[in-house]
Amino acid sequence: MTVTVAPVAPDDDDTIAIVATGMRATLVEVLGAERGAAMYDMDWLRDRVRAHLDPARLDGRVFVARDPSGEVVGHAMVRVDHDDRDEVGLFSTTWVVPAWRRRGVADLLVDHGEAWMRDRGRDVAVTFTHPDNDALVTLFGRRGYVLTPVDDDFVRLRRRLAEPGEADH
Numbered sequence: 001m002t003v004t005v006a007p008v009a010p011d012d013d014d015t016i017a018i019v020a021t022g023m024r025a026t027l028v029e030v031l032g033a034e035r036g037a038a039m040y041d042m043d044w045l046r047d048r049v050r051a052h053l054d055p056a057r058l059d060g061r062v063f064v065a066r067d068p069s070g071e072v073v074g075h076a077m078v079r080v081d082h083d084d085r086d087e088v089g090l091f092s093t094t095w096v097v098p099a100w101r102r103r104g105v106a107d108l109l110v111d112h113g114e115a116w117m118r119d120r121g122r123d124v125a126v127t128f129t130h131p132d133n134d135a136l137v138t139l140f141g142r143r144g145y146v147l148t149p150v151d152d153d154f155v156r157l158r159r160r161l162a163e164p165g166e167a168d169h
Contacts, residue, residue, distance in 0.1 A: 003073060003105055005112045008062040010053040019062060019075045020045035022095040030133045052077050052092070059120065063112045065096070065105045073100040076109035078116055083126050089117025089161070091127035094136060106139050118161055126158040 008015050023045045027036035040048075052060030060079030064072045074096035081090035091113055096105045117125050127145070129136045130153060137147060137157065145157035 002068055003065045003100075003103075003108060005063050005065050005108050008049075008053060008064055008075075010050070015064060015072060016046055016049045016053075016062075018072045019049045019064065019077070022072075022075050022097075023048070023093050026093060026095045030130045048092075049077065052079055060092075061113075061116050063109055063116075065100075065109055067100070073097045074105045074109055076113045078113040080117075080120055080122060081126075083124065083156075083158070086124060087122060088124040088126050088158075089114070089120065089122035091125065091140075094127070094139070101135070107143075110139070110143060114161055123161050124158060125161050126156055128154050128156050131155050 008019065020042055024037065024040075024042065027039050030036065031039070049062055051057045052062050058079045060077065063076045063078070065074040067073050074094075076094045077092045079090050079092060080087055082088070083090070091110070094106060094109060094113075096109070114125055125145070127136070127140060128150065131137075131149070137155070140157040140159075141147060143159070145159040148156045148158065150156050
């Protein structure tokens, strides 16, 4: 089955709601049902997606992966952010529907996010996650991101973005 990846349109309320639901699912998977569901309400999550689609609020983008029927099977939200004094590309959330994991969907989403970051002139990409988010740590680690503990609740994964065809360092 072929998966396609495309940016979300700012007026696509249905897809925005699906991405917000995926953000909630990520929190529940990593932090547990009680803590994950209590962190943010759905209105806040939908607004966070919209912020990544509104250039007046953030320089960001939301990508979704769709199966051949058009159903959303994953997403990645990216934006320009600051890390130690430098502007970097930030993956603020990456999630794939469990049935579609280990099929290359996350790599496609990260590929699109990194290309967007390079197009914005960013040469470093980062993401932050909970130390127990083994799936995300493995995904980004496999791609050359270096893990640095931040505190008990977060680790940072960071790497230099190579130009297409250039070896990563």
